Amino acid sequence: xxxxxxxxxxxxxxxxxxxxxxxxxxxxxxxxxxxxxxxxxxxxxxxxxxxxxxxxxxxxxxxxxxxxxxxxxxxxxxxxxxxxxxxxxxxxxxxxxxxxxxxxxxxxxxxxxxxxxxxxxxxxxxxxxxxxxxxxxxxxxxxxxxxxxxxxxxxxxxxxxxxxxxxxxxxxxxxxxxxxxxxxxxxxxxxxxxxxxxxxxxxxxxxxxxxxxxxxxxxxxxxxxxxxxxxxxxxxxxxxxxxxxxxxxxxxxxxxxxxxxxxxxxxxxxxxxxxxxxxxxxxx
Amino acid sequence: xxxxxxxxxxxxxxxxxxxxxxxxxxxxxxxxxxxxxxxxxxxxxxxxxxxxxxxxxxxxxxxxxxxxxxxxxxxxxxxxxxxxxxxxxxxxxxxxxxxxxxxxxxxxxxxxxxxxxxxxxxxxxxxxxxxxxxxxxxxxxxxxxxxxxxxxxxxxxxxxxxxxxxxxxxxxxxxxxxxxxxxxxxxxxxxxxxxxxxxxxxxxxxxxxxxxxxxxxxxxxxxxxxxxxxxxxxxxxxxxxxxxxxxxxxxxxxxxxxxxxxxxxxxxxxxxxxxxxxxxxxxxxxxxxxx
Amino acid sequence: xxxxxxxxxxxxxxxxxxxxxxxxxxxxxxxxxxxxxxxxxxxxxxxxxxxxxxxxxxxxxxxxxxxxxxxxxxxxxxxxxxxxxxxxxxxxxxxxxxxxxxxxxxxxxxxxxxxxxxxxxxxxxxxxxxxxxxxxxxxxxxxxxxxxxxxxxxxxxxxxxxxxxxxxxxxxxxxxxxxxxxxxxxxxxxxxxxxxxxxxxxxxxxxxxxxxxxxxxxxxxxxxxxxxxxxxxxxxxxxxxxxx
Numbered sequence: 001x002x003x004x005x006x007x008x009x010x011x012x013x014x015x016x017x018x019x020x021x022x023x024x025x026x027x028x029x030x031x032x033x034x035x036x037x038x039x040x041x042x043x044x045x046x047x048x049x050x051x052x053x054x055x056x057x058x059x060x061x062x063x064x065x066x067x068x069x070x071x072x073x074x075x076x077x078x079x080x081x082x083x084x085x086x087x088x089x090x091x092x093x094x095x096x097x098x099x100x101x102x103x104x105x106x107x108x109x110x111x112x113x114x115x116x117x118x119x120x121x122x123x124x125x126x127x128x129x130x131x132x133x134x135x136x137x138x139x140x141x142x143x144x145x146x147x148x149x150x151x152x153x154x155x156x157x158x159x160x161x162x163x164x165x166x167x168x169x170x171x172x173x174x175x176x177x178x179x180x181x182x183x184x185x186x187x188x189x190x191x192x193x194x195x196x197x198x199x200x201x202x203x204x205x206x207x208x209x210x211x212x213x214x215x216x217x218x219x220x221x222x223x224x225x226x227x228x229x230x231x232x233x234x235x236x237x238x239x240x241x242x243x244x245x246x247x248x249x250x251x252x253x254x255x256x257x258x259x260x261x262x263x264x265x266x267x268x269x270x271x272x273x274x275x276x277x278x279x280x281x282x283x284x
Numbered sequence: 285x286x287x288x289x290x291x292x293x294x295x296x297x298x299x300x301x302x303x304x305x306x307x308x309x310x311x312x313x314x315x316x317x318x319x320x321x322x323x324x325x326x327x328x329x330x331x332x333x334x335x336x337x338x339x340x341x342x343x344x345x346x347x348x349x350x351x352x353x354x355x356x357x358x359x360x361x362x363x364x365x366x367x368x369x370x371x372x373x374x375x376x377x378x379x380x381x382x383x384x385x386x387x388x389x390x391x392x393x394x395x396x397x398x399x400x401x402x403x404x405x406x407x408x409x410x411x412x413x414x415x416x417x418x419x420x421x422x423x424x425x426x427x428x429x430x431x432x433x434x435x436x437x438x439x440x441x442x443x444x445x446x447x448x449x450x451x452x453x454x455x456x457x458x459x460x461x462x463x464x465x466x467x468x469x470x471x472x473x474x475x476x477x478x479x480x481x482x483x484x485x486x487x488x489x490x491x492x493x494x495x496x497x498x499x500x501x502x503x504x505x506x507x508x509x510x511x512x513x514x515x516x517x518x519x520x521x522x523x524x525x526x527x528x529x530x531x532x533x534x535x536x537x538x539x540x541x542x543x544x545x546x547x548x549x550x551x552x553x554x555x556x557x558x559x560x561x562x563x564x565x566x567x568x569x570x571x572x573x574x575x
Numbered sequence: 576x577x578x579x580x581x582x583x584x585x586x587x588x589x590x591x592x593x594x595x596x597x598x599x600x601x602x603x604x605x606x607x608x609x610x611x612x613x614x615x616x617x618x619x620x621x622x623x624x625x626x627x628x629x630x631x632x633x634x635x636x637x638x639x640x641x642x643x644x645x646x647x648x649x650x651x652x653x654x655x656x657x658x659x660x661x662x663x664x665x666x667x668x669x670x671x672x673x674x675x676x677x678x679x680x681x682x683x684x685x686x687x688x689x690x691x692x693x694x695x696x697x698x699x700x701x702x703x704x705x706x707x708x709x710x711x712x713x714x715x716x717x718x719x720x721x722x723x724x725x726x727x728x729x730x731x732x733x734x735x736x737x738x739x740x741x742x743x744x745x746x747x748x749x750x751x752x753x754x755x756x757x758x759x760x761x762x763x764x765x766x767x768x769x770x771x772x773x774x775x776x777x778x779x780x781x782x783x784x785x786x787x788x789x790x791x792x793x794x795x796x797x798x799x800x801x802x803x804x805x806x807x808x809x810x811x812x813x814x815x816x817x818x819x
Contacts, residue, residue, distance in 0.1 A: 126391050137508075137530035213400070216523075226530035230510065233395035233522025236402075236482070239540045242520050250533055326704050327620065329656045339608055343703065345656025368665045371650050371699040372610070372626045375634060378650055378699070380667070422655040424665075424701075426624070427607045573615040573624065574603050 043201045046252055047161075049259050051168070053176040054267035061177025063263075065169035069205035070159030073166045077173035080147035095144030099132040100152040101125075101166060107158045109206065127163055134167045134219040134229035138185040139174060149179055160206040161189035167219045167229065168260060175264055183221035184260055185228050188252040190216045190245050192234065200245040202252045216245055220253035288500050295505045299491040307495065307502070314546055316497045319438065321557050323446035325572050330419075331447030334572070335439035338499060339429025342436050344421065344443040348450075350464075351418035353409060361408025361416035365393040367423040367436070374428065382425070389423070389436060392484075392524065396437065396513040399521040401480050403444065411454050411462060419447070430499040433511055437484035438554060444481055445558050448473040482513035482521045483554070485547045487539040489531060494539050496546050510539045514547030516555070581740035581752055589751055594740070597747045597794055598708075600801045602716070604723045604809040612724025616716040619749065620706035625716035627724040629696035645691035649678040651713060653702040665701075674710055677772055681714055681734070681762045684771040687727045696726060707750035708736050714762050715798060722806055730764035732771055733798040737761070737791035739783060744790030761791040765799040768792075 047068030056062035059076035066072045083096060101124050131153060139149065151174060153166040167187030175181055191204040191212035204212060214234025221228055227250065232242075290298075298308055305312050317338040326332040329345040336342075354362060367389040369382025376382075397403065408417040421443065423436055451467040451474060467473075488498040488506035498506060507529025513522045520540065525531060531539075561568060582588060592598070598619030607613040612627035633640045640646065651674040652666035682698060698721065700713040714734035721728060737759045738748040745752060757779035762772035779787065 122387065122391075125387070129388065133525065133527075136528045220533075221530060224530075225533065227525065227533055227536055228530040230523055230525040230531075230536065232524070233398045233513075235399045236480075236515050236517075236519030236521040238518065239520050239544045242523065243537050243540060246533065246536065326622070326654075326656060328659055328704060328706075332656070341607065343654070345654065347656050347661045349661060366655060368652075368655060370652060370665065370701055371697070372607070372613075372624060372701055374609075375628050375697050375699075378648075378697070420655070420661050422661075424654050424656075424703075426701075427609055429609065572617075572622075573606055574601055574617070 043199045047203045051260050051263040053172050053263050061173045063169045063172035065165045067165055070157055071162055071165045072156040073169045074154045075169035075173040076152050077177040078150045079177045080144045083146055083148045093145050094141045095147040097136055098150045099128045101128040101131055103155045107155045130231055134185050137228040138181050138183055138221055140180040143180045160209040161203045163217050164189040183223045185219045186253040186256050187219045188249045190249050200248055218249040220250050222254050222257040288504055290504050298505045302490045302493050313495045321442050323442050331443045333439050333442035335435050337435040340435045341427035342439040343424040344439040346443045346447045347420045348417045353416040358413040359409050360405035363419045365390045365421050369425045372426050395522045396482055410452055417449055430503050431497045433484045433486050441481045444476050445478045447476055480515050482515045483550055484513045485543040486511050487543055512543040514544055516551035518544050518548050590749055594743050595746050602805045604719050612720045614716045614719030616712055618712045621708055621712045622704040623712040623716045624701045625720035626699045627720040630691040630694040633695050640693045643692050644688035646695045647679050647683050649675045649698045651675040651700050657702050657705045681771045685728045685732045711735050730766045731799050732762050733795040734762040735791050735794035737787050744787045746790050746794035759787050759791055763795040765796050
């Protein structure tokens with residue numbers, strides 16, 4: 001038998017080391033001391049949210065949303081374009097909203113995601129579909145017949161509640177692009193830790209989300225008081241518990257709304273100022 | 285998805301009917317269509333079921349194959365879902381046309397079964413870290429006449445109920461190498477406990493009310509639906525809004541309440557049929573597609 | 576030869592059939608309401624479904640439309656759970672593409688396509704349970720489905736496979752008999768005796784071809800009788816419904 005010298009011959013059977021590590025000891029929680037703030041955390045606590053609209057010059061509208069836990073999402077939106085294939089999919093008389101969701105290869109912690117793998121693409125596509133479902137009720141698609149609008153969300157860092165942040169950022173970007181909308185869609189995530197008496201927590205961080213037995217993402221159009229997305233699952237509990245979670249989440253959306261509005265106003269003012277400066281420079 | 289085109293007056297007729305709690309086919313808002321359930325229709329699977337709900341026709345086959353447990357759960361087997369929207373249902377699904385809907389449904393099923401208690405995965409483990417049973421749940425969509433999700437979840441539950449996994453024994457010799465021995469007796473098998481397997485109830489908002497088990501025509505009138513999965517004990521394991529529209533928070537709460545009620549009775553009815561079929565045993569006349 | 580005995584000394588096959596005997600055939604037309612035509616067939620343990628849509632306007636690009644006849648479009652898929660080992664995908668592999676092409680050729684020969692210029696007829700077949708003779712079951716199911724759709728045909732298309740045990744031809748081969756040996760698939764228009772498709776795999780002596788072909792032809796004619804009865808029964812059923 002010809003021997004392949006270039007190849008190092010390993011044992012025939014091998015197991016990944018994680019297996020033994022996970023089984024051996026009780027997992028040490030929160031290497032960065034996260035468990036300290038996990039226990040006494042107020043379930044109604046919202047993470048600080050930073051939002052800025054209109055920061056990319058190439059896109060017609062853009063927004064950046066960052067959550068306290070480290071979640072960073074960048075969104076860009078493009079206004080009405082002529083649809084490539086007329087009459088496809090969307091019923092006549094309304095426009096189409098195309099959503100894209102991408103995770104940066106460095107978004108996750110450790111090697112949890114192999115970039116470009118089938119499972120990752122699958123997850124991205126699912127998130128994109130969820131994004132589309134959350135945004136469609138907010139956009140006045142009937143005003144853009146035979147046209148398509150595009151939103152692209154890039155998750156730079158996943159620190160939990162990524163989809164919720166992406167929904168907020170995408171609706172900000174659409175509004176920044178000057179697309180006619182009924183309202184901003186504000187996303188908020190919740191999760192429930194294991195344990196019989198565990199309560200739902202707003203905007204979980206990544207370690208909390210990983211441990212959680214049930215997760216929920218809601219999106220609200222606060223001015224109209226309409227829910228545009230509900231997506232969640234996990235361990236079964238009575239409908240009343242889910243109702244409570246929903247209420248908590250919707251309340252969170254209401255509290256996030258002013259922040260997003262402020263950032264939108266600030267972006268508009270900034271744009272006006274630069275336009276005015278350009279005008280004075282031209283006349284001078 | 286197969287879609288129907290309705291004129292405005294047709295839509296108005298349906299919406300007004302729903303308002304009066306009288307739907308086009310004579311049902312009330314919380315009534316299901318007549319469902320036909322038959323298990324054990326494909327003999328080379330571990331378990332199979334066919335469900336016909338109105339014009340919606342679903343065939344589910346479960347195959348148990350040996351695999352390696354997942355890293356995070358070394359002492360559990362797992363379920364894999366695959367949904368094939370075949371061109372049988374509508375020509376739009378030809379080639380890769382049905383893939384999008386198929387993955388959407390499969391993802392929903394993964395979410396519905398994400399609860400740890402739905403199926404006892406520990407019983408699927410043969411040999412921790414090395415061998416476990418992988419249940420491939422393959423859904424074949426043969427005809428779609430509205431309310432796919434509910435019909436699929438009913439069929440999945442029926443097929444899991446019907447699933448028989450051969451018993452295996454792990455033999456260990458002196459050198460510590462393990463050998464797996466399959467039981468010779470085909471009747472010597474494990475059954476799954478499906479008591480906690482949830483069913484999906486889709487509630488479609490039509491006008492100011494919501495209906496369960498919408499037909500294609502009714503789906504065309506509905507802008508948004510809420511999909512919830514309920515166990516036989518009335519616990520919710522997942523929820524999802526589908527459709528272009530948005531929903532009022534209050535109506536979501538109402539829908540959840542209805543969903544729980546309807547889901548519970550759905551489970552009872554399904555279990556009754558399954559038990560009846562089970563009690564007939566081999567004497568049962570198999571109908572399949574010939575009936 | 577170490578090959579298993581295909582025929583016992585008394586002249587019976589492993590599953591108890593005589594050499595020219597078919598497996599049990601059961602069929603039903605009009606399984607689905609939404610399709611234009613549909614049929615289901617069981618041949619032994621092989622179960623197949625066929626659905627026909629059309630004739631309708633060309634879907635997709637209109638450039639494929641044929642000016643003088645209808646385009647027959649086929650898809651062959653096998654359910655992921657249909658075989659002993661789970662399949663990873665239902666269609667899209669090379670074998671499915673080849674069989675779809677064969678199906679298309681078979682039905683282009685049988686359907687009066689010149690009656691429907693610039694239109695399209697879709698035939699979708701699905702194997703629910705595979706136990707030998709998949710292609711034949713598909714052709715037979717598709718024939719019934721096309722009839723159910725009311726599309727005029729020259730004749731029934733009946734398909735059957737045949738093999739050889741030494742020099743005795745065996746009709747409708749079961750999967751156990753499929754291991755090794757020549758295999759012949761014949762799709763026949765029984766009334767005119769015309770051949771719509773003939774496929775031969777593995778080596779076969781020229782002198783034995785005639786015998787195998789004859790056996791397959793016989794089997795096709797027998798199938799024709801069964802299918803004809805199904806169609807007549809269905810017709811009676813439908814007209815009875817209309818009469819009331």
